[in-house]
Amino acid sequence: MIPYANPILDSDFPDPDVTRFGDSFVLVASSFNRTPGLPILTSDNLVDWSYASHALAAVPPAVGHFDLPRRGGGVWAPSIRTHEGRLVVVYPDPDHGIFVTTAPAPQGPWTEPHLLIPGQGLIDPCPLWDDDGRAYLVFGWARSRAGFKNRLSVVEVDPGLTTPIGPLRTVIDGDAIEGMITVEGPKFYRRDGWYWIFAPAGGVATGHQVVFRSRSVWGPYEHRIVLEQGDSPVNGPHQGGWVTAPDGSDWFVHFQDRGPYGRVVHLQPMGWGADGWPWMGDEGTPVLTWPRGAETRPASAGEPDRADDFTGPLNPAWHWQATPGADWARCAGGVLSLELVPHPTTELRTFPGMLGQSLPGYPCEVEVEVDLDADAPDGSRAGLAVFGHAYAFVGLERRAGATYAIRVSSAELGAETVEEAVACAGPLRVRLVTDAAARVTLGAQGAGAALPEATFQATEAHWIGSDLCLFAQRPIGTPAARASFTGWRLTRI
Structure with a gap:
């Protein structure tokens, strides 16, 4: 058998969960x-992934x-x-509640999200359809909105996931369990007469994976730690999902927090011991490589294709930092x-018109040509x-009717520094190179102008990693205009 290499997705796909759909696999990640x-990815082997769709064209609920x-x-x-032949995604907006969207296939179309449970602070929901046809939802709590955390609650819902039909009950109180800190991210399963809740605890960058089980959906639950860093370089390891392949093998997909690179995705072997409890990794430690099957490549691609020649619809790897206007981007020719x-x-940081891709978890070189109308x-x-929390950019700026090549950095809100400004007729070919420590070297060459290279340390953003963003902005009250970008290239080095 040919081994695969972790991470299987070497860029920011936070909080992954996975299901089997026919003989293939479907993964969803949070998007903040x-x-x-809600990016939706598909794979035939759990190692090599590609985009299928996004379950949310825009983030509801409140217009604006x-x-x-x-x-x-x-x-x-x-x-x-996967339920009754359809894919079902249940997701939280911690400021508004828990929502449900469904589709007949990974490519969609996805239904308009339905608000299942309104409220603030409800997070990380997961449904379970029981053997008797009844349905339940497990979820956690965010202290920032609810005032408390470290608890998992269960509520019965109708099988169509349209409304709760009973009171919610806290089934796991982490504060009452010695050493159980920040239990969250639960996933609900039923196996061999047991109710199983897989959930991480201990914090995103420093925690471990815990499994709870009970004979009753309402508890009491006993628990066991099944995956932790040990002597591996994989910190965390944090929340994810269990899936069974068509050949009967079991696997666990989870993330590792890598700071500026975000939450990258790992695949662990998994099985069930003689005592009825699951095992993960290599005796509970994350693996870096593992045999998966001859259908996988010797080393994972590391992420879906990022290429874009700007001749048609944008590659689904691109995303905005907020809801875009209808004409913010045109892509042709x-x-x-x-x-x-x-x-x-x-x-x-407050600008919505940032069109980005997540920073790759490997060293890379990025080039693109930019021009102003x-x-x-x-x-x-x-x-x-x-x-990220800090940022830097190279590009063009219009001053007093003239165009300048500029390089700018900002360590904190409102602390922008123009490090270099050189008169430039445009267009400007900008270049960005990253290394293994997320240090980024930026430079540019234009008509009669060059910006010397300078190095910037990339940082994480709020719950996500850094992005590589293209942007175009003007002062309020000034005439409309556009910027053009050509020759986008991202190369692994």
Whole structure:
């Protein structure tokens, strides 16, 4: 058998869950403020993945609420299940409640999300259809909204997941279990007469995977730690999902928090011991390689294809930081045309018009050519940014009717620094190179101008990793114009 290598998705796919759909596998991840939301990926072997769709074209519910970047809000950890021939995704918005969307296939179409349970602080939901046809939902709590955490609750819902039909009960109180800190991210299963809740505890970057079981859906539950870092380099390891392959083998998909790279996805072998409890990894430690089958490549691709020649619809790897306007992006003939979106300041953290891809977890080189319309107003900017809690970018700026190549960095909100500005007729070829420590070198070359290279340390964002973003902005009250981007190239090095 040919081994695969972890991580199987070497970029930011937070809080993954997985289900089998026929003989293939379907994965969903949280998206937070990124739009479109809820990326849906498919695989024939659990190792090599590609985009199928997004379950959310935009993030509901309140019209206008996500017109600005709601960092740390939006779509938190979802679950995905196959039920009665359809895919079912249940996801939380911690500020509004728990929602449900379904589709006949991974490619969609996905139904308009339905609000199953309204409220603040309800997170990480997962449904279970019992052997008698009844349905239940397990979920956790966010202290930032509910005022408490470290608890898992269960409520009976109708089998169509349209409404609760009974009171919710807390079935696991982490505060009452010695050493149980921040239990969250539950996944609900039924096997051999037991109710099983798989859930991480101990924190995103430092925790471990716990399994709870009970003969009753309402408890009491006993528990066991089944996966922890040990002597491996895989910190966490955090929440994920169990899936059984057509050949009967069991597997566990989970994430590892890698800071600026976000939450990358790992695949662990899994099985069931003679005592009835599951095992994961290599005696409870995450594996870096493992035999999977001759149908996989010797080393994983690491992520779906990011390429884009700008000749048609954008690659689904792209996402916005907020709900986009209808004409913000046009893509045809090898040119990506971005509207210069008006904004009251040059601050990018509050700017919705950031079109990005997650920062790859491996060293890479990125190049793209940027130009501003001849009639772009003073104060207009367009460029390529590496964007997290801190950010830096290279691009073009219009000043007093002239165009300049600029390099800018910002360590914190409102602390933007223009590090370099050189007169440039445009267009500008910008270049960005990352290394294994998420240090990013930025430089550019344009008509009669060059920006010397400078290094910037990429950082994580709010619950997500850094993004590589294209953007175009102008001051409020100035005439509309556009920027163009051509020759996008991202190469692994």
